[in-house]
Amino acid sequence: MTLYRSVSRAAVTGVSLGHRELSAADHWILALDPAPSWACTHLVQTPFPHVAISLSGVSAETAPELRAAADAAAAGRSGRAVVFPGSERLVGSLTVSDVLSLSAIDRVEVLGSGVAGDDAVVDTRDFVRPQYRGGDLVLVTTPAAGGVLVPFETREPTPCCADHA
Incomplete structure (x- = not known):
């Protein structure tokens, strides 16, 4: 068995595509190719209530008006994990x-x-x-x-x- 402790969040990218629901953000994350090594969703209020994403191992573009939400998602260790070591x-x-x-x-x-x-x-x-x-x-x-x-x-x-x- 593999032990996963001290998950590294090096090179975290914040992404905000304006997803209104967690399921839509989950779907986007799970469709990425290559798959991220780690990804979380975050409920944000700026510039409107929606779901932003933080992930590692993948880069993605964010529209300028959603950059603040993407930055908030990338900052700090928080969120709802969708992909994480061992999740599969x-x-x-x-x-x-x-x-x-x-x-x-x-x-x-x-x-x-x-x-x-x-x-x-x-x-x-x-x-x-x-x-x-x-x-x-x-x-x-x-x-x-x-x-x-x-x-x-x-x-x-x-x-x-x-x-x-």
């Missing part, structure tokens, strides 16, 4: 110990309950989007049927009030 290995069901040893994720937490135990099983649902918090890459999970944990963020979230007429 986080498929199926894995123990928390496996998640930590196979990827750059530093900690797995259970929403409202604290750090998950090493033996807890995470059904990744093949969609893992940890977030940087205090310099650590943290995967937030929630309990699910069958005694497993699942990532709190899902691939296709239910919009707020979706079942209200």
